[in-house]
Amino acid sequence: MMTRPQTDFTAAEAAMTDTAEPILDLRTLSKTFGEVKALNGVDLKVQPGEFVTVVGPSGCGKSTLFNIVSGLEEPDSGSVLRFEGRSVMARDLLGKVSFMPQRDLLLAWRNVIDNAILPLEIEGANRAEARREAERMLPEFGLAGFAKQYPHELSGGMRQRVALMRTFMFKRDLMLLDEPFGALDALTRAMMQRWLLDVWSEHRRTVLFITHDVDEAIFLGDRVLVMTARPGAIKLERKVDLPRPRGADLVTSPEFIALKRDLLDAIEEESMKTFGPNAH
Amino acid sequence: MTAVPAPAGSFPAARRFGAVLPLLRGVLALAAVLAAVELIVIALGIRPYVLPRPSAVFEAILRTPAAYRDAIIRTGLETLYGFAAGALFGIGIGIAFSRLRFLRETVFPIFIVSQTIPVIAFGALVVMWFGNTILAKSVIVFYLTFFPVTVNTLLGMRAVDQKQVQLLKSFGASEGEILRKLRFPTALPHIFVALRISSALGLAGAVVGEWFGDTTGLGVLLLQGMYAENMVAIWASVFCSALLGVALFSAIGFAERRIVFWGGSDA
Ligand SMILES: Nc1ncnc2c1ncn2[C@@H]1O[C@H](COP(=O)(O)OP(=O)(O)O)[C@@H](O)[C@H]1O
Ligand SMILES: [Mg+2]
Numbered sequence: 080m081m082t083r084p085q086t087d088f089t090a091a092e093a094a095m096t097d098t099a100e101p102i103l104d105l106r107t108l109s110k111t112f113g114e115v116k117a118l119n120g121v122d123l124k125v126q127p128g129e130f131v132t133v134v135g136p137s138g139c140g141k142s143t144l145f146n147i148v149s150g151l152e153e154p155d156s157g158s159v160l161r162f163e164g165r166s167v168m169a170r171d172l173l174g175k176v177s178f179m180p181q182r183d184l185l186l187a188w189r190n191v192i193d194n195a196i197l198p199l200e201i202e203g204a205n206r207a208e209a210r211r212e213a214e215r216m217l218p219e220f221g222l223a224g225f226a227k228q229y230p231h232e233l234s235g236g237m238r239q240r241v242a243l244m245r246t247f248m249f250k251r252d253l254m255l256l257d258e259p260f261g262a263l264d265a266l267t268r269a270m271m272q273r274w275l276l277d278v279w280s281e282h283r284r285t286v287l288f289i290t291h292d293v294d295e296a297i298f299l300g301d302r303v304l305v306m307t308a309r310p311g312a313i314k315l316e317r318k319v320d321l322p323r324p325r326g327a328d329l330v331t332s333p334e335f336i337a338l339k340r341d342l343l344d345a346i347e348e349e350s351m352k353t354f355g356p357n358a359h
Numbered sequence: 360m361t362a363v364p365a366p367a368g369s370f371p372a373a374r375r376f377g378a379v380l381p382l383l384r385g386v387l388a389l390a391a392v393l394a395a396v397e398l399i400v401i402a403l404g405i406r407p408y409v410l411p412r413p414s415a416v417f418e419a420i421l422r423t424p425a426a427y428r429d430a431i432i433r434t435g436l437e438t439l440y441g442f443a444a445g446a447l448f449g450i451g452i453g454i455a456f457s458r459l460r461f462l463r464e465t466v467f468p469i470f471i472v473s474q475t476i477p478v479i480a481f482g483a484l485v486v487m488w489f490g491n492t493i494l495a496k497s498v499i500v501f502y503l504t505f506f507p508v509t510v511n512t513l514l515g516m517r518a519v520d521q522k523q524v525q526l527l528k529s530f531g532a533s534e535g536e537i538l539r540k541l542r543f544p545t546a547l548p549h550i551f552v553a554l555r556i557s558s559a560l561g562l563a564g565a566v567v568g569e570w571f572g573d574t575t576g577l578g579v580l581l582l583q584g585m586y587a588e589n590m591v592a593i594w595a596s597v598f599c600s601a602l603l604g605v606a607l608f609s610a611i612g613f614a615e616r617r618i619v620f621w622g623g624s625d626a
C-alpha cells in the first residue's frame with residue numbers, strides 16, 4: 080500500500096486512493112436468511128496489506144460477512160462483491176481467500192503438521208514438501224516440538240495457533256480471522272495479539288479480523304469498523320494512527336483511550352438496540 | 360524439530376501394554392468363573408447331565424483336540440469370509456447412500472425389508488441355492504453383517520461437523536476430497552461400533568447355518584452333542600464358540616484402537 084509517495088491528503092488524493100485498487104470492495108452487501116435480515120447494505124473497502132478489525136454486538140452478522148467473503152454464502156441480489164478489481168460471485172472466492180472460522184475445527188485424526196498442511200494438500204501440493212515447510216514454520220507459531228502431537232493432546236491456545244498456522248499456510252493475499260482469540264484467557268490472548276502482529280509484519284498479508292473486544296480491535300488494526308446491531312451495516316469507521324510495532328504499554332496511552340471511548344460509545348448504542356424494548 | 364516432549368519416549372510400549380491388559384484381565388476373569396463353577400458343581404453335587412464340571416469339558420476337548428480345532432477353523436473361516444464381505448459391502452454401500460439420494464431412497468427400503476426375513480428362513484434358502492459349502496454359510500453371515508455396517512456408515516458420514524465441511528470448501532476442496540479427508544474419517548468410529556455388533560451376529564449366523572447340513576464346524580458339533588444327549592460335548596462346543604467370538608471381538612477392538620486412535624467413540 081505504500082507504493083505511492085506520501086503527499087498532502089487532498090480531494091484529488093482521495094479520488095486516487097479510490098482508484099488505487101482495493102483488494103476487497105463490498106457495496107450495498109446484504110444477506111437475508113428467510114425472515115432474518117442478517118446484513119443490510121455493508122460498504123467496505125480493504126486496501127492490500129491493510130489490517131482491518133471489525134467489532135459489533137453478537138448476532139449482528141459478522142460471521143455471515145466472512146462466510147460471504149470466503150465464498151460459502153451468496154449475498155442477496157443487488158449486492159456488489161469485487162475482489163482484486165473484478166466483480167465476482169461469492170462462490171468464485173472459494174479457494175481464493177484464507178479463512179479461519181471461529182472454532183479451530185482441527186481434524187482429530189491429523190497431527191499438528193498434517194492439520195497445518197491440509198489446505199496445501201487440497202491445492203495438490205507435494206505432501207513431503209508441504210510437511211517440510213510446515214516443520215520450518217513451527218517455531219514461529221510457538222509449536223516447536225509439537226509436530227507429531229494430536230489435537231486432543233493440545234491446550235486451547237495451542238490448538239488455536241495450529242489453526243492460525245493452517246490459515247497462514249494457505250497463502251492467499253486476503254486473510255479472514257473470525258474471533259481467533261475469543262475463547263482464550265486474557266493473558267494468553269494478549270500474548271497471542273502481540274505474536275500475531277509479529278507474524279503479520281513478517282508475512283504482510285491483508286487481514287480482516289473480527290473481534291468483540293475493543294482493546295483488541297484498536298491494538299491490532301490499521302482501521303476499526305463498528306457494525307450496527309442486526310441487520311448489520313458499518314456504523315462507524317476509525318483510522319488507528321498509532322505507531323507500529325505496538326507494545327503492551329500502548330493500551331494506556333491517551334490516544335488509545337480517546338479512540339476506545341469513541342468506539343465504546345458507538346458499540347454501546349448498538350448493543351442497547353439489541354437489548355432494548357424494540358429488539359427482535 | 361528434534362525436541363520431542365518428554366513423555367512421548369515411553370509412549371509406544373505403554374500403549375502396547377495397555378492393549379494387552381484388557382485381554383489379560385478377561386482371561387483371568389474367565390479362569391476365576393470356571394474355577395468357581397467347578398467348586399459349586401462339586402460342592403452341590405450337581406449331576407453331569409444338568410451341568411458338567413468345567414474340567415470334564417476341558418478333558419473332552421483334549422481327548423479329541425483335532426475335531427474341535429477343525430471345527431473352530433471351519434466356522435471361523437465361514438464367519439471371516441462373510442464378515443469381511445459384509446463389512447466391505449456395508450461400508451461401500453453406506454458411502455454410496457450418503458452421496459446418492461436416489462440410491463438411498465430406492466435401495467435402502469429394500470435392505471430394510473430384507474432384514475425382516477428371519478435368518479432361519481433365509482438360511483434354508485441359501486443352503487438350497489449353494490448346497491453344503493463354506494460359501495452358503497458365508498452368505499448367511501454376510502446377510503447378518505452388512506446391514507448394521509451400512510446403517511452406521513451412513514449415520515457416520517452424516518455426523519460430520521458442517522463447519523468443517525465449510526472450512527474444507529473454503530480451501531477449494533471438491534466433494535470427493537471432503538469425502539476422503541473428512542467424512543470417511545468422521546464415520547470410522549461409527550463403523551467400528553457396527554463391526555463389533557456384526558461380528559457377534561455373524562458368528563451366530565455361521566453356527567446356525569451349519570445346522571442346515573454340514574460335516575464339520577461348531578454348529579455340527581453342537582447338533583451331534585444334542586442328538587447324543589452328551590452334555591459335555593455340548594458345553595465343549597459352546598466353549599469353543601465363545602473362544603472364537605472373543606477372538607473376533609478382540610481383533611476388531613485391536614484394529615479399532617489402532618485406526619480410531621483419537622478416540623472418536625468409546626461405546
Ligand atoms: N445459515 C443461517 N441460517 C439462518 N440464519 C442465520 C444463518 N447464519 C446466520 N444466521 C443469523 O444471522 C444473524 C447473524 O449471525 P452471525 O453472522 O453468526 O452473527 P455474529 O457472527 O455477528 O455473532 C443471526 O441472527 C443468525 O441467527
Ligand atoms: Mg460470529
